[in-house]
Amino acid sequence: MKQAVIVVPLFLLLLTILYLFIPVFPERKTHESFISSDAQIVITQYDLKDRVAEFGSSPLGQALAELNYETVSRELGFSNDEITQFYRLRDEIRTTYQNPLVQMLISKEITVALLPFVHDNFADLNEQLIDHLLVISRPSQSARLMDVATWAISGDERVSTARYGGHDITRFDLENSSRLSVARVKDLVVMSLNERILRHSLDVYDSEQKGLKENNEYMDKIDQFNGASLVGYFNFDGLVNLVNRAILESSSANSKMRLLDKKKVDAYSSAIFGAWRKENSIVDKAIISFDPNQLDDSSQASLSSETTMPESHKQVAEDTIVYHWTNQFDPANLFDMVGEEQSDTKSMDYGPIIDDLAKITGLTLPQIFDLFGNELTFAVRNLNEDQLVPLPRFLLSVKSTDIDQMRTVTDTLINHYSIPVRRKTFDNAEIISWGGIIGIGSVLPALSFANEAVIVSSNRAQIRDYIGPHKTKSLADNPTFIEMGSDILKPSHSITFLDFARTTEMVQEMVSWGGTMLAIKDRELARKSKVLIDDLINPLLDGLAMYSIIGSRKYQEDNTIVFESFTQLDNGIQ
Numbered sequence: 202m203k204q205a206v207i208v209v210p211l212f213l214l215l216l217t218i219l220y221l222f223i224p225v226f227p228e229r230k231t232h233e234s235f236i237s238s239d240a241q242i243v244i245t246q247y248d249l250k251d252r253v254a255e256f257g258s259s260p261l262g263q264a265l266a267e268l269n270y271e272t273v274s275r276e277l278g279f280s281n282d283e284i285t286q287f288y289r290l291r292d293e294i295r296t297t298y299q300n301p302l303v304q305m306l307i308s309k310e311i312t313v314a315l316l317p318f319v320h321d322n323f324a325d326l327n328e329q330l331i332d333h334l335l336v337i338s339r340p341s342q343s344a345r346l347m348d349v350a351t352w353a354i355s356g357d358e359r360v361s362t363a364r365y366g367g368h369d370i371t372r373f374d375l376e377n378s379s380r381l382s383v384a385r386v387k388d389l390v391v392m393s394l395n396e397r398i399l400r401h402s403l404d405v406y407d408s409e410q411k412g413l414k415e416n417n418e419y420m421d422k423i424d425q426f427n428g429a430s431l432v433g434y435f436n437f438d439g440l441v442n443l444v445n446r447a448i449l450e451s452s453s454a455n456s457k458m459r460l461l462d463k464k465k466v467d468a469y470s471s472a473i474f475g476a477w478r479k480e481n482s483i484v485d486k487a488i489i490s491f492d493p494n495q496l497d498d499s500s501q502a503s504l505s506s507e508t509t510m511p512e513s514h515k516q517v518a519e520d521t522i523v524y525h526w527t528n529q530f531d532p533a534n535l536f537d538m539v540g541e542e543q544s545d546t547k548s549m550d551y552g553p554i555i556d557d558l559a560k561i562t563g564l565t566l567p568q569i570f571d572l573f574g575n576e577l578t579f580a581v582r583n584l585n586e587d588q589l590v591p592l593p594r595f596l597l598s599v600k601s602t603d604i605d606q607m608r609t610v611t612d613t614l615i616n617h618y619s620i621p622v623r624r625k626t627f628d629n630a631e632i633i634s635w636g637g638i639i640g641i642g643s644v645l646p647a648l649s650f651a652n653e654a655v656i657v658s659s660n661r662a663q664i665r666d667y668i669g670p671h672k673t674k675s676l677a678d679n680p681t682f683i684e685m686g687s688d689i690l691k692p693s694h695s696i697t698f699l700d701f702a703r704t705t706e707m708v709q710e711m712v713s714w715g716g717t718m719l720a721i722k723d724r725e726l727a728r729k730s731k732v733l734i735d736d737l738i739n740p741l742l743d744g745l746a747m748y749s750i751i752g753s754r755k756y757q758e759d760n761t762i763v764f765e766s767f768t769q770l771d772n773g774i775q
Contacts, residue, residue, distance in 0.1 A: 232312035232337040235391055235402040238416040241443065242315040243434040250308035250341075252430065252478070253298075264744030273737045276729050306390065310339035316398060317439055326450050335398050338390045368403050370396065422473050422488050422761075429475030429486075441466050468495035485766040493760055503529045506575065508692035508756050513578040514682070516667050517596065519674040522703045523581035524682075527695035530577035530599060533570045561617050562610050572607045573655075574600030580676075582663070584707050591710045592644050596658040596667060601650075608650045625661070628669045632661050681769075685752035688767045693754040702749045702771060705742040712738055747771060 236243055246252070256262045274284045297303060314335045321329065359374035365384075373381040382396040384403060393399040405412040413419055419434060426432050445460045474487035493501065511526040555566050562569065582594040601607045611633075615622060621636035630651035647661045651668040658664045666673065676682050682698055689696050716734050720727035749771035755764050 261744030306338040308341040426475035431476040517580040522700040524698040576600040
């Protein structure tokens with residue numbers, strides 16, 4: 202009898218340990234097993250707990266944590282109630298995040314999916330969105346441990362269960378009159394605030410409904426994101442209507458946001474993106490799928506262009522901190538976008554300007570646009586240390602289809618408007634600088650027509666270095682660019698290089714100078730600007746400098762547009 206008293210409890214304890222911790226080895230299920238094929242948005246984050254902790258210890262995370270939000274908010278004009286509401290929300294988020302069950306749910310793998318719904322203009326959009334969210338978690342502990350943990354913390358909460366097919370659904374009646382419905386399937390926990398959504402996901406799992414794994418467009422590309430710590434999928438069908446409704450129902454502060462043109466988006470069917478966290482670097486990739494038969498003429502022409510290798514990085518200065526090259530520049534498309542924006546805000550009517558331009562040059566606007574080619578280079582050098590006014594040194598070069606005609610049009614405009622200019626010849630090319638002002642240090646706007654391109658710069662020296670024989674080193678000799686070049690210098694439609702750390706330093710100097718100028722004009726405005734600069738802008742820029750170097754490229758592959766980005770981290774998370 203005494204032995205039974207000892208053996209039985211030990212046996213029960215052993216069974217409990219086996220139930221909770223001994224792994225089960227059925228076929229491993231993924232979140233795709235529960236998500237319907239028409240899901241609008243699916244985002245999966247792996248090791249979220251580690252990523253949050255990692256970010257919290259990074260320079261940017263520490264900068265955000267140490268910001269004096271109350272002081273900054275008051276200077277920005279927020280009321281006491283708004284400030285109190287912000288702190289209350291922040292505390293609620295922290296409390297929820299630190300909940301042991303939440304930590305267990307997010308620490309390994311968590312997926313959030315937005316399922317499609319019929320829009321009800323009489324219902325609150327936020328409530329509709331929340332009502333159609335599905336959350337799938339692979340807890341850090343065995344999913345069976347969740348059963349015990351749920352039972353242990355339920356306390357006085359109203360908990361009930363229901364059977365649906367071969368699954369048990371646990372319902373938690375929450376304080377705000379909503380209900381959380383949860384089901385455990387193998388090693389996954391599936392939940393929603395709308396039990397109908399949860400039941401639908403279980404139908405997908407039981408193969409009674411078409412799932413994401415049967416979405417060919419998704420499955421054809423998802424393998425390219427193996428090993429990513431963050432993966433997202435967007436189904437554009439219906440998403441435009443959702444975004445436009447959100448814009449229409451947003452606050453008056455966003456009233457100037459333009460609605461998406463559904464006709465321009467119809468050709469694009471979906472997008473998948475992923476991010477890989479590597480040692481001292483982050484790699485991002487996005488793939489946008491499109492139907493070439495639904496593209497407009499302009500987009501078809503742009504996307505049908507071949508990928509090429511840039512050469513202009515061998516011409517810009519070695520200390521260039523921003524470099525962008527593309528062979529898909531379209532001035533007509535750019536003008537249309539600007540024109541639509543101005544039309545929406547009713548800030549300017551371009552009609553008279555266009556008419557005058559046609560009268561002066563004898564060319565219509567489309568004919569002028571045709572003078573531009575598709576290859577564009579934009580470069581920015583760091584500030585000149587000897588210059589009193591901290592202004593960046595930039596250069597813009599656009600290839601021309603008819604450089605002689607472009608020069609004629611420019612000279613016609615200069616003569617018509619009697620613009621004072623200075624002309625100098627360098628290496629068989631004429632450099633035109635603005636003669637109506639005295640240059641400030643190395644800043645004196647200049648223009649040239651050389652190498653079959655229109656070149657505009659903040660100073661003549663930049664143009665001379667760009668078009669002349671290369672006596673000095675170029676960006677191609679920059680060690681950081683060389684290192685990044687192995688990833689981005691490939692046949693592409695566009696390439697971007699950004700020395701982000703030095704760019705933040707440049708912005709800090711420019712902001713500081715601007716604050717000094719304000720101090721001369723208005724003491725109260727200067728006081729406010731000093732608070733914002735010292736307590737908000739500079740700390741954020743110092744934190745952002747952890748993203749040291751950023752490089753990216755874009756190219757077309759079959760019926761997809763591919764974006765790749767590479768970010769080097771410095772003095773940040775290891």
